[in-house]
Amino acid sequence: MSDNKTICYLCGKQIVEDGNEDHVPPKQFFGKELRRQLNPDLTTLHTHKKCNSSFQLDEEYFVASLMPLIQESESGRSIYNDVKRRYDRGKNVGLVSRVYEEFDSNPSGLILPNDKILKRFDRTRINRIIWKITRGLYYIENCLLLPEETNHKILYTFPGEEPPKWFVYLKGMKGKSNYPDVFDYLYLKETQDITGSIWVLLLWNQIITTTLFHDITCTCQRCIKKSSKKTNDNSPKRES
Ligand SMILES: [Zn+2]
Ligand SMILES: [Zn+2]
Structure with missing residues (x-):
């Protein structure tokens, strides 16, 4: 690992071509309104395009699935507005419908004590994104691949x-x-x-x-x- 710049933090292999930059945390964690307001300067890490894009759908699911739980904060509402805007334009309709179906009385679901609503989510996909972000932060903090x-x-x-x-x-x-x-x-x-x-x-x-x-x-x-x-x-x- 003599030159960190050419190593993909996701797979640990050298980047020869097909290089890409990944924001840590994901840029879409900042709703559009907040991005305009804060103009966040996020750290980017080198990845292969293929490695990075293998997370794209899970990342979209992550934001859409957690969005209903975070509307008490300004940053959360900003995410909600993004998802709604896309939905109103006919985008992500399938994704939003799926998230909507995750609200039910399925006993294997997750209990939210505040309003007693059950919301299930695909833990494998959510975990995958949390682990990716943690590995990115670990790399930023330690210059070591996890x-x-x-x-x-x-x-x-x-x-x-x-x-x-x-x-x-x-x-x-x-x-x-x-x-x-x-x-x-x-x-x-x-x-x-x-x-x-x-x-x-x-x-x-x-x-x-x-x-x-x-x-x-x-x-x-x-x-x-x-x-x-x-x-x-x-x-x-x-x-x-
Ligand atoms: Zn890679
Ligand atoms: Zn140990």
Whole structure:
């Protein structure tokens, strides 16, 4: 990794042609009105066009599916206006109808304590975007690639819900984004008290996501065991 500029942060391979820039966080997290108002200066990372565009549909789904939950904030309403504007022009009609169908009384759904509405969402697609953003931020902060296959767990705190108990460790910490009302993040590295990294995103001042994983530089017994196993054995492994 002598020249970071030619490495795609998504697949870790060198970019020879087919280069592209990816905004971290995604540009569409800023509604059109806010983009005009703030003219946000977002960090971009190098990617292959193919790697980047493989996330495009999930990113659109991400915004449309979470949009109904974030309308209490100005940045969230700005997203709502974007989705509505596109819908009124006959675009994304299928996507919006699908999101509309996610509101129902399906018991496997998600309960929103505030208004007792059940909203399901495709967790695989939502998780995929959160993980991509986290990997992008990790690259920005550490200049290190976080491989997609790194084991991780993502937790969500929706409006009206209690944040996870380890939030006490974040007390007094300040978010790192220049546009905290739209998107903010902070992270805790491994310490004596905490095994693994904790990355917290705040989306549109309404949704908190917590992503837990072991740093690629982690030297805990489990990671050391895993990396030595990896070099000795190429068979597929499962986490216990
Ligand atoms: Zn790539
Ligand atoms: Zn570890």
